[in-house]
């Protein structure tokens with residue numbers, strides 16, 4: 001509609017949400033669809049977190065909170081950063097938001113001017129690109145391949161930097177590839193970045209705990225990167241609290257203050273009950289959620305084993321998060337059961353229509369050779385989905 005702003009007309013719809021909507025529509029028509037498109041743990045919220053929320057309601061928490069979050073929640077976040085990441089922050093460096101997605105949107109809004117370039121190691125999380133664009137930024141993908149476990153190298157990073165580069169956003173563990181950068185790998189990237197002090201690094205660590213190799217590393221742990229790195233995290237994935245909408249940042253003071261100012265005009269801050277519950281979540285030791293990580297790990301083994309049995313799927317071994325990101329380019333140009341597959345979007349659509357399995361095209365993540373399959377689903381659904389995919393392709 002021409003009456004809509006250029007801003008929104010030029011924005012892509014979130015591919016993951018679009019696929020979920022399409023799956024819902026087909027289900028509404030009576031089709032049996034297995035949804036492996038959303039990045040959403042299928043566990044319930046831990047009891048102690050639910051109890052804290054109920055307690056908060058009964059304690060009559062109801063009013064606007066400080067824009068950047070309750071002081072005692074910020075204390076819990078500061079303690080969490082210390083305990084899990086060895087990072088020290090002051091309260092003025094912490095901003096609580098309505099999900100990590102809003103944390104990222106705040107950062108783009110407060111840091112980017114028209115034409116500023118944003119480095120996105122590809123494959124990247126879908127929203128990084130549009131969150132940057134809507135703030136006037138220009139996404140600059142840094143391509144990788146399955147051969148390097150979808151990780152960028154110091155050389156590819158150096159080659160992508162220009163005088164207009166303002167920001168780099170990456171996730172480790174990575175959505176969609178599951179790749180985890182080791183401390184040594186991050187240090188090698190930092191060695192390139194120290195020559196370009198104008199670049200702010202946004203380290204999205206929302207999958208921190210869903211790590212099967214151990215040893216989560218944060219860019220801000222390096223002294224020479226601390227003053228220009230923003231650490232983004234939240235409770236959506238680790239505590240299965242996607243709908244509760246709480247994310248947070250630890251940032252240089254001047255960036256946190258700007259996010260606070262932005263948020264003060266846009267949302268007034270995050271939901272008060274969810275903030276109270278997040279205190280309980282963050283104060284719990286990581287061992288309290290180990291059962292979820294263990295389940296994700298055994299599902300990873302299950303899905304990798306089943307995928308290895310389907311011709312034309314090439315997988316890396318994801319070290320974290322809960323996705324596999326197989327290269328399916330083997331099928332491009334081929335006709336299966338009367339449908340010609342030209343790219344990964346056609347492939348994902350074919351799987352939805354012929355196998356009744358919802359996945360997401362890798363094109364949305366900046367890698368058109370792949371599709372993303374979420375294994376945050378029951379073992380039963382994973383087995384049935386892989387068997388249907390195998391049949392639909394044979």
Ligand code: PLP
Nearest residue numbers: 099100101125171175234236247
């Ligand atoms: N960052 C990454 C890499 C994600 O995968 C997601 C959710 O899918 C988010 C951020 C957003 O998380 P939240 O639910 O806290 O907004």
